[in-house]
Amino acid sequence: MSDHKSLNILAIGASRNIGYYSSKKLLGAGATVTFLLRSPTVFDTDEEIQPYVKNGHAVLVKGDALVSADVQKAWDTASKDRPVDFLLFSVGGTPKFTFGKGFIIDPPNLVTQSLLNALSTMPKVSGVEDQTKIITLSSIGLTRTSHDSLPLPSNPYTAGSSIPRTKIRQKALVIRPALLTDGKCVAEKPQKEGKQPKEPYRVSEGELGGYTISRQDVAHFVVDVILNKWAQYENKIVNIGY
Numbered sequence: 001m002s003d004h005k006s007l008n009i010l011a012i013g014a015s016r017n018i019g020y021y022s023s024k025k026l027l028g029a030g031a032t033v034t035f036l037l038r039s040p041t042v043f044d045t046d047e048e049i050q051p052y053v054k055n056g057h058a059v060l061v062k063g064d065a066l067v068s069a070d071v072q073k074a075w076d077t078a079s080k081d082r083p084v085d086f087l088l089f090s091v092g093g094t095p096k097f098t099f100g101k102g103f104i105i106d107p108p109n110l111v112t113q114s115l116l117n118a119l120s121t122m123p124k125v126s127g128v129e130d131q132t133k134i135i136t137l138s139s140i141g142l143t144r145t146s147h148d149s150l151p152l153p154s155n156p157y158t159a160g161s162s163i164p165r166t167k168i169r170q171k172a173l174v175i176r177p178a179l180l181t182d183g184k185c186v187a188e189k190p191q192k193e194g195k196q197p198k199e200p201y202r203v204s205e206g207e208l209g210g211y212t213i214s215r216q217d218v219a220h221f222v223v224d225v226i227l228n229k230w231a232q233y234e235n236k237i238v239n240i241g242y
Helices: 017-028 050-054 068-078 110-120 144-148 215-233
Strands: 008-012 032-037 058-062 086-089 096-098 102-104 133-137 172-177 179-181 202-204 212-214 236-241
Touching (some): 017 032, 017 086, 032 068, 086 110, 086 215, 172 215, 179 215, 212 215, 212 236, 215 236
Parallel strands (some): 008 032, 133 172, 172 236, 179 212
Antiparallel strands (some): 096 102, 202 236
């Protein structure tokens, strides 16, 4: 991707955490990002996002990813002038502890239904060049055996997201982070002079054995893929961790 300013991104689940950090970096690189937000007021006092809202590079659409019509509205808004280059899907629920059932996510099908809505309302395009690429966040807990049972070249994003196999053919990357932390972005930490630079995190299609990764470092990887390394990671499922 040589012209970052031409990038058109639809971000679903980006009011906070990985989606938010990724979107902020993409805006800083000159991209246009359309956010689907249940509460667009979440950015009212955000001094980093507001300048992009004012200049039109950050477009806020009110809606719920669980409502198909709302997701359709987000697609319509994001693609009204030109096709969407990337769908950044980072919807995730916060588990709540209950004495009867332990940790639960309500609704339990939050991610599955939201992603199905995003895929089923995606605009049809005529050419490969206009095809929207998908980056979705999953969990590192899925096993290699599960991967092998899926048609990866055609539907890599189905793994780890509890999505039934479909006939949709789309370019996609599934990212499976280790245990997420609120740590700083190690990738942007200045290197000490005279020391051999080392990779801030590890990325592999195989199991890593790592335990943690900060949300900001995952966002760093997401943006690096979108801006520089899509050809390297297209149609893959990768683990990321320290």
